Amino acid sequence: MGKPMKYLVIHCTATPEGREVSSAEIRRWHTSPPPAGRGWKQVGYTDLFHLDGRVERLVKNNEDAQVDPWEVTNGASGYNSVSRHIVYVGGCDKAMKPKDTRTAAQRESLKRYVQDFHSRFPQIRIVGHQELNIGKACPSFDVQKWLREIGIRQ
Numbered sequence: 001m002g003k004p005m006k007y008l009v010i011h012c013t014a015t016p017e018g019r020e021v022s023s024a025e026i027r028r029w030h031t032s033p034p035p036a037g038r039g040w041k042q043v044g045y046t047d048l049f050h051l052d053g054r055v056e057r058l059v060k061n062n063e064d065a066q067v068d069p070w071e072v073t074n075g076a077s078g079y080n081s082v083s084r085h086i087v088y089v090g091g092c093d094k095a096m097k098p099k100d101t102r103t104a105a106q107r108e109s110l111k112r113y114v115q116d117f118h119s120r121f122p123q124i125r126i127v128g129h130q131e132l133n134i135g136k137a138c139p140s141f142d143v144q145k146w147l148r149e150i151g152i153r154q
């Protein structure tokens with residue numbers, strides 16, 4: 001059995017504004033052996049938010065408050081056994097500097113997702129990757145400020 005989930009962690013793919021990223025591409029980055037990829041056994045995120053707002057599930061999840069061994073993804077070192085990781089496509093400008101590039105559709109679907117998640121699991125803290133692994137820019141926006149804007153108090 002898994003551990004109780006403590007965090008929903010929001011990430012970006014760290015790709016330039018306007019460029020779509022497929023799930024196959026993310027799988028390749030994470031699970032191909034080095035140097036092509038990172039050689040992880042599992043992809044880094046559970047759900048992927050495409051530019052058009054579509055949410056694609058990358059790793060099976062039974063939607064309870066436990067992180068089962070088969071649900072673990074590799075999004076933030078030191079926290080994976082107690083986290084669910086989600087990611088939006090984007091997060092960099094054309095010069096690859098961190099930028100909140102979320103499209104209106106991505107903002108809307110991310111908002112619906114976290115509101116639904118928070119209503120089911122109010123005890124699980126929603127954070128940006130940079131709040132767990134200090135020094136990271138990911139996800140290129142202030143998650144706590146955005147949560148207040150969409151009415152989530154945690």
Ligand SMILES: [Zn+2]
Nearest residue numbers: 011012129138
């Ligand atoms: Zn991240």
